[in-house]
Every structure is written in structure tokens, then in C-alpha cells.
Amino acid sequence: MFRLDCQSEVARLVLDRPAARNAIPAAGWQELAGLVDEAGRSSARLLLLSGAGGSFCAGADLTDFPALQRDEAARTRFREGMRAALDRLRELAIPTIASIEGPCYGAGVALAMACDLRLAAASARFAITPAKFGISYPQQDVHRLVELVGPGQAARLLFTGLGIDAEEAVRIGLADLGPGEEAEGLVAAILANAAESLATLKRAIRLAAAGKRSDPEQDARFDALFGGGALARRLEAPRRK
Amino acid sequence: MFRLDCQSEVARLVLDRPAARNAIPAAGWQELAGLVDEAGRSSARLLLLSGAGGSFCAGADLTDFPALQRDEAARTRFREGMRAALDRLRELAIPTIASIEGPCYGAGVALAMACDLRLAAASARFAITPAKFGISYPQQDVHRLVELVGPGQAARLLFTGLGIDAEEAVRIGLADLGPGEEAEGLVAAILANAAESLATLKRAIRLAAAGKRSDPEQDARFDALFGGGALARRLEAPRRK
Amino acid sequence: MFRLDCQSEVARLVLDRPAARNAIPAAGWQELAGLVDEAGRSSARLLLLSGAGGSFCAGADLTDFPALQRDEAARTRFREGMRAALDRLRELAIPTIASIEGPCYGAGVALAMACDLRLAAASARFAITPAKFGISYPQQDVHRLVELVGPGQAARLLFTGLGIDAEEAVRIGLADLGPGEEAEGLVAAILANAAESLATLKRAIRLAAAGKRSDPEQDARFDALFGGGALARRLEAPRRK
Numbered sequence: 001m002f003r004l005d006c007q008s009e010v011a012r013l014v015l016d017r018p019a020a021r022n023a024i025p026a027a028g029w030q031e032l033a034g035l036v037d038e039a040g041r042s043s044a045r046l047l048l049l050s051g052a053g054g055s056f057c058a059g060a061d062l063t064d065f066p067a068l069q070r071d072e073a074a075r076t077r078f079r080e081g082m083r084a085a086l087d088r089l090r091e092l093a094i095p096t097i098a099s100i101e102g103p104c105y106g107a108g109v110a111l112a113m114a115c116d117l118r119l120a121a122a123s124a125r126f127a128i129t130p131a132k133f134g135i136s137y138p139q140q141d142v143h144r145l146v147e148l149v150g151p152g153q154a155a156r157l158l159f160t161g162l163g164i165d166a167e168e169a170v171r172i173g174l175a176d177l178g179p180g181e182e183a184e185g186l187v188a189a190i191l192a193n194a195a196e197s198l199a200t201l202k203r204a205i206r207l208a209a210a211g212k213r214s215d216p217e218q219d220a221r222f223d224a225l226f227g228g229g230a231l232a233r234r235l236e237a238p239r240r241k
Numbered sequence: 242m243f244r245l246d247c248q249s250e251v252a253r254l255v256l257d258r259p260a261a262r263n264a265i266p267a268a269g270w271q272e273l274a275g276l277v278d279e280a281g282r283s284s285a286r287l288l289l290l291s292g293a294g295g296s297f298c299a300g301a302d303l304t305d306f307p308a309l310q311r312d313e314a315a316r317t318r319f320r321e322g323m324r325a326a327l328d329r330l331r332e333l334a335i336p337t338i339a340s341i342e343g344p345c346y347g348a349g350v351a352l353a354m355a356c357d358l359r360l361a362a363a364s365a366r367f368a369i370t371p372a373k374f375g376i377s378y379p380q381q382d383v384h385r386l387v388e389l390v391g392p393g394q395a396a397r398l399l400f401t402g403l404g405i406d407a408e409e410a411v412r413i414g415l416a417d418l419g420p421g422e423e424a425e426g427l428v429a430a431i432l433a434n435a436a437e438s439l440a441t442l443k444r445a446i447r448l449a450a451a452g453k454r455s456d457p458e459q460d461a462r463f464d465a466l467f468g469g470g471a472l473a474r475r476l477e478a479p480r481r482k
Numbered sequence: 483m484f485r486l487d488c489q490s491e492v493a494r495l496v497l498d499r500p501a502a503r504n505a506i507p508a509a510g511w512q513e514l515a516g517l518v519d520e521a522g523r524s525s526a527r528l529l530l531l532s533g534a535g536g537s538f539c540a541g542a543d544l545t546d547f548p549a550l551q552r553d554e555a556a557r558t559r560f561r562e563g564m565r566a567a568l569d570r571l572r573e574l575a576i577p578t579i580a581s582i583e584g585p586c587y588g589a590g591v592a593l594a595m596a597c598d599l600r601l602a603a604a605s606a607r608f609a610i611t612p613a614k615f616g617i618s619y620p621q622q623d624v625h626r627l628v629e630l631v632g633p634g635q636a637a638r639l640l641f642t643g644l645g646i647d648a649e650e651a652v653r654i655g656l657a658d659l660g661p662g663e664e665a666e667g668l669v670a671a672i673l674a675n676a677a678e679s680l681a682t683l684k685r686a687i688r689l690a691a692a693g694k695r696s697d698p699e700q701d702a703r704f705d706a707l708f709g710g711g712a713l714a715r716r717l718e719a720p721r722r723k
Contacts, residue, residue, distance in 0.1 A: 065476055068467045075467045079460065095641050116637040131434035134471025136441045139459040143449040148634055151450045152389055152417040155357040158442045159336050160430040176634040189642040193613035200618045201640040208625040209633045211452060211693060218621040219561065226550045226557045230616025235547055306717055309708045316708045320701065372683060375676035375712025380700040383683070384690040392691045393630055393658040396598040399683040400577050401671040452693060 001028040003052075004035045009191055011044035011094075018053025021103050023061040024111075026068070029081040036088045045195055046187060047092060049115055050099040054123065059106025065133075082107065083138060089114040090206075093199050095190055099183040100124045100175065105163075109174075110141040113148060116202065119183050120166035120175035127163040147209055149173045194230040242269040244293075245276045250432055252285035252335075259294025262344050264302040265352075267309070270322040277329045286436055287428060288333060290356055291340040295364065300347025306374075323348065324379060330355040331447075334440050336431055340424040341365045341416065346404075350415075351382040354389060357443065360424050361407035361416035368404040388450055390414045435471040483510040485534075486517045491673055493526035493576075500535025503585050505543040506593075508550070511563040518570045527677055528669060529574060531597055532581040536605065541588025547615075564589065565620060571596040572688075575681050577672055581665040582606045582657065587645075591656075592623040595630060598684065601665050602648035602657035609645040629691055631655045676712040 001024060003014040013035060015022035024032075039047050051057055060082075068075050089096065089111075098112040101121040106129045112118050120126075128145070130137045137145075137158065145154045153172045157164070170178040177186065190198065200221045207215055225231065242265060244255040254276060256263035265273075280288050292298055301323075309316050330337060330352075339356040347370045353359050361367075369386070371378045378386075378399065386395045394413045398405070411419040418427065431439065441462045448456055466472065483506060485496040495517060497504035506514075521529050533539055542564075550557050571578065571593075580594040583603040588611045594600050602608075610627070612619045619627075619640065627636045635654045639646070652660035659668065672680065682703045689697055707713060 062476075065467070065472065069473060069476070072464065072468060075464045078467070079463055095637070116641070117634060131431075131438035131442060133475050134435035134438055134469065134473075135466045136438060136459070136463045137445065138463060139445055139448065139456045140454055142442070142445040143454045146446060146449040148632055150389055150414055151446050152358060152414065154446050154449070155336070155443070156417050156427075158446065159357070159434070159439055160427065161434055162430055173632055173634065176638050186638075186642065189644055190613075193641070193643055194616035197613035197616055197618060198641055201613060201624070202637070204619065204621055204624040205628060205633050205636050205640065207621065208628040208636070210454075213622055213625045213692075215621045218618070222561055222618045222620060223554065223557045225617045226547070226560070227554060228616065231547065232551060232616075234615050235544075235551070303717075306708070306713065310714060310717070311709075313705065313709060316705045319708070320704055372672075372675035372679035374716050375679055375710065375714075376707045377679060377682045377700070377704045378686065379704060380686055380689065380697045381695055383686040384695045387687060387690040391630055391655055392687050393599060393655065395687050395690070396577070396684070397658050397668075399687065400598070400675070400680055401668065402675055403671050451695075 001025065002031055002035050004038060006039050006042035006044040009045045010187055011039035011042060011047040013039065013047060013049045015051040015057050018055060020061065021055040021058035022051040022053070022108075023058040024107060025061040026064040026078050026081070029085040033085040033088045036085065036092060040092050040094075044094065045198075046094055046190055047096040048099060048183060048187060049096065049111070050183070051101065055102040056098070056100040056104040056124070057108030057111055058103045059108050059129065079138065082110075083140065086110055086114040086140070093202065095198055095202060097183065097186060105129055110138065113141060113144045116205070117177070117186070118175040119177045119181055119186060120169050120179070122166055122179040124166040124169065124175070125163050126169050126174055127161060128157045129161040131159060132161040194234070196225060196228065196230050200225065242266065243272055243276050245279060247280050247283035247285040250286045251428055252280035252283060252288040254280065254288060254290045256292040256298050259296060261302065262296040262299035263292040263294070263349070264299040265348060266302040267305040267319050267322070270326040274326040274329045277326065277333060281333050281335075285335065286439075287335055287431055288337040289340060289424060289428060290337065290352070291424070292342065296343040297339070297341040297345040297365070298349030298352055299344045300349050300370065320379065323351075324381065327351055327355040327381070334443065336439055336443060338424065338427060346370055351379065354382060354385045357446070358418070358427070359416040360418045360422055360427060361410050361420070363407055363420040365407040365410065365416070366404050367410050367415055368402060369398045370402045372400060373402040435475070437466060437469065437471050441466065483507065484513055484517050486520060488521050488524035488526040491527045492669055493521035493524060493529040495521065495529060495531045497533040497539050500537060502543065503537040503540035504533040504535070504590070505540040506589060507543040508546040508560050508563070511567040515567040515570045518567065518574060522574050522576075526576065527680075528576055528672055529578045530581060530665060530669060531578065531593070532665070533583065537584040538580070538582040538586040538606070539590030539593055540585045541590050541611065561620065564592075565622065568592055568596040568622070575684065577680055577684060579665065579668060587611055592620065595623060595626045598687070599659070599668070600657040601659045601663055601668060602651050602661065604648055604661040606648040606651065606657070607645050608651050608656055609643060610639045611643045613641060614643040676716070678707060678710065678712050682707065
């Protein structure tokens with residue numbers, strides 16, 4: 001279902017089931033969690049998530065649903081497996097970017113939202129469809145959706161299940177960057193910056209989104225970075241030129 | 242002041258005092274609370290709130306204000322009555338949509354914000370005017386405003402009291418859908434979806450907006466809906482065709 | 483570094499070091515805190531913050547950084563001094579507006595975010611650059627950034643350090659008003675309103691942004707303003723005409 005290449009500074013994680021528009025089978029979440037851990041152990045400084053064949057992800061694989069209907073324990077395992085994988089992705093210490101082409105539906109939106117940044121290509125199309133199927137959406141993913149688009153647009157997307165295009169996704173905040181931007185340019189801009197800074201800033205954003213306005217550990221990191229080698233090298237750089 | 246028709250799947254609640262641009266008298270809030278309860282007891286699956294005669298609501302009726310100046314107990318009753326009605330509307334279990342034409346001012350904005358979704362027609366105009374009158378705005382409604390538009394735009398709207406049009410309201414998040422959209426299309430899209438899903442998703446959004454990232458009851462509902470009849474019927478549907 | 487004129491209803495606070503594009507030296511934060519206090523003690527009803535010479539603020543002065551590298555105590559003093567000044571500005575009881583022309587970088591963005599409202603001129607350009615220098619950004623300012631633009635755009639700005647123009651700043655919520663607006667028109671609209679209302683509404687927004695949905699003190703103020711002189715004068719005004 002997934003392919004991971006983390007031989008360079010960029011861990012490239014690809015949903016690779018294009019015949020199913022990269023719909024994720026129930027068993028796929030555990031595979032995803034393992035690959036996210038592998039990327040975290042590698043020397044990659046950034047994770048780029050994308051889909052093969054012009055689709056990002058059509059959501060959870062519907063062919064698993066009849067089995068979930070009949071088996072209560074399987075339903076709980078499904079929810080917990082999806083959660084574990086998405087949380088692992090959100091907690092990765094390096095920056096994560098979802099590069100989205102074509103369909104990004106249902107659990108595919110949850111996957112994109114688990115990244116720090118979402119880049120929507122011109123072909124991207126988003127829909128959150130549980131109400132169409134008579135099911136729900138995990139509380140953590142609704143929370144993240146409300147963080148990104150606010151409670152009004154969250155209601156619109158969740159209640160109607162209707163699709164929106166890349167431009168609309170950028171307008172309401174479901175995507176951060178739209179058709180004019182290239183993933184590789186964004187990646188290069190981030191890689192040019194100091195890894196220590198990126199890790200501390202990512203932690204700061206996560207704490208802030210959780211409502212934390214101050215944090216002694218962040219203060220200590222702030223002071224330490226001002227005394228550290230990354231700043232020293234950057235202050236030296238212009239003199240060397 | 243209000244008219245309610247809940248004979249169909251859509252409870253239509255109309256502000257019907259067009260000569261006063263649907264300004265709400267102090268006594269109107271209790272009437273509103275009662276009608277919201279009536280809609281909640283009906284078999285309606287969605288509530289659509291609108292104003293008669295090309296206005297949504299010009300706000301609280303100013304002709305009541307001199308009496309409020311003289312009577313401290315009446316002021317407290319006024320605040321509590323308004324709060325009770327708006328909270329009842331926010332807590333309704335079915336989706337609620339404000340369809341906004343013409344003036345939507347002061348307490349009219351609080352009324353629109355108490356709905357899940359706001360649809361602004363081309364004629365819609367919004368202003369939050371307490372500072373113009375030397376009064377304040379209820380904390381709960383400022384909180385909702387900040388949820389929808391952020392603290393910067395909230396400061397702009399509340400400090401200036403100036404009006405904005407439909408396009409600007411959509412841009413900053415005070416309205417969710419603008420002139421290109423029709424209320425009836427939005428209503429139809431929502432009614433096509435499963436009622437069980439809508440109720441659970443509405444609860445999820447409210448919890449998320451209150452900062453809840455996880456909730457055992459939502460987990461239980463998630464698992465239950467995957468085992469439920471609404472999904473079964475939807476999985477059957479394509480085979481029947 | 484700063485100039486303050488609070489002889490009129492508008493306290494005009496100007497960053498006045500145009501040769502350095504108004505970059506703030508380490509010692510500047512204490513000066514700023516003192517001037518904010520002075521504005522608070524004056525009879526000014528609004529504070530307007532701007533930069534001399536076509537720049538808002540290029541950030542913290544880099545020439546101080548080598549000294550911070552060598553002196554741990556100085557780093558802590560630097561962080562605490564910046565924090566004290568920015569918090570004092572945020573806590574000022576009167577409305578505060580940042581009028582932004584030209585560069586607004588790094589700590590300059592934190593300064594602009596410490597105001598209630600941000601007005602971006604056509605020449606305004608924003609960038610948050612700590613990751614370029616291998617340092618971090620204070621937790622409080624990351625929190626404010628997430629309040630204004632959400633966690634996705636915060637990640638984009640902080641991780642890349644790239645600049646955005648006025649139009650983009652307005653689009654994502656980093657600025658509230660863009661090139662079409664004039665600071666003096668905004669100031670006049672706010673000054674036309676009741677000072678008692680503005681103070682109470684500013685307090686309401688701050689509480690709401692901190693997650694407070696209700697507050698007994700705000701209820702008491704709401705009731706009191708309905709019985710107060712500002713409303714009385716405004717209800718009288720039309721009759722006098």
C-alpha cells in the first residue's frame with residue numbers, strides 16, 4: 001500500500017495503490033505507522049507524503065466495511081489502528097508535508113491533516129464523506145479540521161459531504177498552499193533552515209494549538225539556540241563570503 | 242415576531258417583523274427559545290432560519306433600551322433571556338442554517354452565529370454595533386465570533402462597528418457560503434445524508450470547538466455507526482441498482 | 483529607538499531608526515515597555531504603532547547576537563525583556579493598531595501581533611525568520627500566530643522563513659486590513675465609539691481567545707453599560723437633531 005524512500009534528506013512516503021485511487025485498506029494503517037517510525041529513525045530532515053497515479057487518497061477502502069459491520073472487535077481495532085498511525089505521523093519531530101493531487105476524500109483528508117502543511121495541486125479535490133455512508137469521523141480528526149478551517153466550514157464539509165476544489169480548500173484553510181506552488185520549492189526552502197530550529201518551532205506550534213501560551217521547556221530551548229552552533233555558523237557565513 | 246413551520250423534514254423558522262427589519266424586542270427571545278424547543282421535538286431533520294421581507298435581523302429593538310436604562314432587574318432578565326434562546330439554538334441536535342439577506346446587525350449576528358452554518362446572499366450586510374451605542378456584547382457571542390473569524394477580525398468588527406458585505410463576510414469567516422450558493426441546494430445535500438451521522442458529527446464539532454481532542458462517547462458512537470443500519474443500507478444501495 | 487506622542491486622543495508610537503529599517507536593539511524592549519506604560523497613563527483612547535522611513539520593523543537587531551552567543555544570562559534577559567514589552571502592549575486597555583509599511587520581519591511580526599489590529603499597506607512584506615538563523619521564536623508569539631493564521635499557515639511561515647506580501651497576509655489572517663484601507667479612517671471609526679464599550683469589548687476578545695466562553699465580570703459590565711451614561715447620550719442624540 002505504501003512506499004518509503006528515506007535515503008536522502010527527504011523521506012518520500014507514497015501511497016501506491018493507484019488502481020484503487022490509493023484507498024487505504026484496514027490493514028494499511030499498521031503498515032503506515034511502521035513506515036512513519038522508520039522515517040523517524042532515518043536521517044531524513046523532512047517527510048513528503050504523496051499519492052501515486054494522480055490521486056492522493058480516496059479514503060478508507062469500502063470493501064472492508066461489510067466485515068466491520070459484522071464484527072464489533074474489528075471495528076474497534078480499525079478505529080484504534082487508524083488513530084495510532086495518524087497520531088504517529090502528527091508526532092513525528094521533523095516537518096511533514098502532504099502534496100495533494102486528485103481525490104483526497106474521507107480518511108484521506110485525515111491523513112493530509114495529520115501533516116504540518118498541505119499543498120493542493122490544481123487537480124486536488126477534497127470531500128469528507130462519513131455522513132454519506134451513515135458513519136462518523138474520529139473526534140481527533142474533527143478537532144484538527146476545526147483547528148484548520150473553523151467550526152462553520154467544518155460543519156459545511158461534514159454535514160454536506162460535498163467536494164471542494166483546490167482554490168476553495170486554500171481559501172478556507174484546508175490547504176495551506178495552492179496550485180501556484182511547487183512541493184520541491186517548499187521542501188528546498190525548509191531544508192535550507194536549521195534542523196534544531198525546525199524541531200523547536202514544530203513543538204511550539206503543537207503546544208500552541210493545544211492552547212499553551214507559555215512553556216518553560218520552550219524558553220530553555222530559545223535561550224539555548226541563541227547560544228548554539230547553528231546561529232554561530234549563520235553569523236559567520238556572511239563574513240566568509 | 243417569529244413563525245415556525247415544522248411540518249416537513251425542514252423546520253423553517255422565520256423572523257417576521259419586516260417593518261422593523263426584524264429587530265427583536267426584549268420579549269422576543271423567550272418566544273424564540275420556545276420555538277427552538279418545538280422544532281427540536283418535531284420530526285424535522287434540519288432547521289433553516291431566515292428573515293421575512295429581505296432583512297435577516299436588524300438586532301435588538303432599540304425602543305426597549307430606555308426601559309432597560311431605568312430598570313436594573315430588567316437588564317439582567319434581558320441578558321439572560323437572550324442567552325437562553327441563543328444557547329438553546331446552538332444546542333439543537335439537528336443541523337441549523339442561517340440564510341441571511343439584507344441587514345444582519347448586532348444581536349442579529351449573534352443569532353446567525355448560533356447556527357452551525359451561515360449562508361450570505363448578495364444583499365447581506367453585517368455589522369456588530371454595541372460600541373456605537375455605548376454598550377457591550379455578550380461574552381459567549383464574542384467567544385463564538387473569535388471562533389469564526391479570529392481575534393484580529395473580531396477586534397476590527399467590534400471596535401469599529403462598521404458594516405461589511407457578503408463577500409467580505411465569507412472572506413473572513415463570518416459567513417461560510419456566499420452569493421453563489423442557494424440555501425435549498427445546501428439543505429438538500431444535508432438531507433441526503435444519514436441523520437445519525439449528522440447528530441454525531443454536530444456533537445463532534447461542538448466538542449472540538451470546546452477544545453476536546455478525544456471523547457470516549459464519540460469513540461463508542463463511531464464504532465456503533467460502523468455496525469449500524471444506515472451504513473448497511475448505503476452499502477446495499479449500489480447492489481440494488 | 484522609539485518616539486511617542488500622546489498629546490491627542492491617539493497615542494502615536496513610532497519606531498524611529500530608519501537607517502536600520504527600525505530593527506530593535508536588545509536595549510530597545512525596555513524603552514518600549516516604558517513608552518507603552520506612558521501611553522496607558524495618558525488620556526489617549528487608542529494607540530497607533532508605525533515605523534519611520536517606510537519600514538515597520540526589520541526584527542531584532544542582529545548586531546546584538548554575537549554578544550548573546552557568549553553570555554547565557556544576557557540571553558535570558560533578552561527573552562524576558564522582549565516578552566515584558568510585548569505583553570505590556572497586548573495588555574494595554576485601549577485599542578491598539580499596527581500600521582505596517584515595508585519590512586515586518588521576525589520580532590517585528592511579534593510586535594505587530596501584540597496589537598489588536600494589523601493594517602498592511604501595499605508595500606508591507608512579512609517574514610518570520612528564526613529558522614534561517616538557527617534560533618527559535620517565543621512560545622507566546624507562536625501561540626498568537628496560531629490564533630491569527632491557524633497551525634497550517636503558522637508551520638508554513640515558521641518552517642520556510644519565506645516572505646509574503648500584504649495581500650497574502652490579509653488572505654491568511656496575519657493582517658486584518660489590506661492596501662485599500664487607511665489607518666486614519668480606521669482610527670476615526672473607532673474613536674467615534676464609546677470608550678467604555680471599547681475597553682469591555684477588548685477584554686471580551688482577550689478572554690475569548692484564552693478560551694473563556696462566559697465570565698461573570700463581563701456579565702456585570704454588560705448590565706452596567708445598559709444602565710450607563712454612554713448609552714443614555716446616544717439614545718438622546720437623535721432627538722436633539
